[in-house]
Amino acid sequence: MTFKPTASFSRRGFLQAGVTLACGLAASASVASPSILRGAGDIRLINLVNRRTDERLNAIYWVEGTYVPEVLAEVDHIMRDWRLDLKKRIAPDVVDIISAVHARLDSSEPFVVYSGYRSPQTNRMLRAKYRGVARDSYHMKGMAADLHMENRSVRQIAGAALSLGAGGVGKYSRSNFVHVDCGPVRDWGR
Secondary structure, X not given: OOOOOOOOOOHHHHHHHHHHHXXXXXXXXXXXXXXXXXXXXXXXXXXXXXXXXXXXXXXXXEEOOEEOHHXXXXXXXXXXXOOOXXXXXXXXXXXXXXXXXXXXXXXXXXXXXXEOOOOHHHHHHHHHHOOOOOOOXXXXXXXXXXXXXXXXXXXXXXXXXXXXXXXXXXXXXXXXXXXXXXXXXXXXXX
């Protein structure tokens, strides 16, 4: 797969990447491993908007084999459990999957985050209210995201995610979102 970064990115994200490298912090960050992004180039981008808080992030999160810790911290913030304002480290592998799906869709439109991290309390509440919410959800582990894009269908987003062969992909057509996670490869829904 060839990773195609979008033309637009935040100045702050770009500056953070440069500062991180310049200060030598890059050596302490973990190196990307998913095969879906091998040979992806020198940078990777993440473009998200939280539909509940309207917070946005369009930034470079990976530079020359190294994650940018400050941008990953922003991902954690945007994908927090907004109901209780609780954060958990979002697994870099799921960020890589989101970025790769975005590249496959060849769109500059951000992904709308319906759900990222869920606290156990929020997961229990959602489980009592809706069918299909897993008891031991990958959302509680910071390993999943429920995403939507205005100009792409559930089928298109899920198809791009499935083509990666990485993690779980759930199609929720009635609710108009796609679940992606960095757990075992599997798929469900319509």
